[in-house]
Amino acid sequence: MPVPEPRPGPRTDLVVTDAPMPADIAAISDALDRFNREKTGVDDRRPLAVLVRDPRTRQVIGGLTGRTSLGLFFVDLFVLPPELRGNGLGAEILRQAEDEARARGCCAAVLYTITFQAPDFYRKQGWERLGEVPCDPPGAGRVFMTKELAAWSGG
Template sequence: MDKINYVVTDTPSDEDIACVRSGIKEHNTPFLKGLFHQDLACFAKDETGAVVGGLVSEIWGSWLEIKFLWVSAKTKGQGVGSEILKRAEEQAKSLGCHSSLLDTFNFQAKPFYEKHGYKVKMTLYDHPVSTERYYMVKELG
């Protein structure tokens, strides 16, 4: 390799992103080969079938990794979020998960997750700007 050109861009091509993902996947495979991985979601729908809350996550090995949990403004305070979280955790546990991981901001749902047994393991201050981001875990038992 004679010359390397470095490109910093805010519009990376799909091909370049795919190349990096492929490279890291190739590197990780010997260490994580055969590791159980699947998506897991839970939705709450009203009588018309409209989604009024939902959780999007993935199971990776023996961990439930919650990406998003949202409840509509009209259903907040009615136990919808708690029920969604409980059902997702139960399903993850039935699939062999021993723990759950998520992150939330100080303006989101930290007290909600604490009420459900999650503990802060790391806090990023001033992230992204003048807010706190919490990484939380829970043993599923």
């Protein structure tokens, strides 16, 4: 089957990089936000973070980052230093983030983790597995998970 010829259009340059500038990322994010607003009439995209600070240095040593948009809470990053794991802090961080997402009107949440990271932790917090995509190292996979925020009551 022949490959279709590109359609004529405005001249563009394509740049593949592993070091995009913050302004480049913002330009793409802002353009997608504008498109979403035009299509939905909803302008609710906001970052959401629960930060863990060292009490002595006030430096961030862990926590959760994500965003809320169009009724969904997206967990992007979540990490705790090993010495802070296993004592309920992670569950509390996730609970606070979910509560804030609910307060913003989100009815569901999504994330992905890796099989060697924390799928069992999320499952214990009421998250359900949507699917898995294999990744490196061999035998590992990215586990996509979701949670209903409006209906889930804990436990």
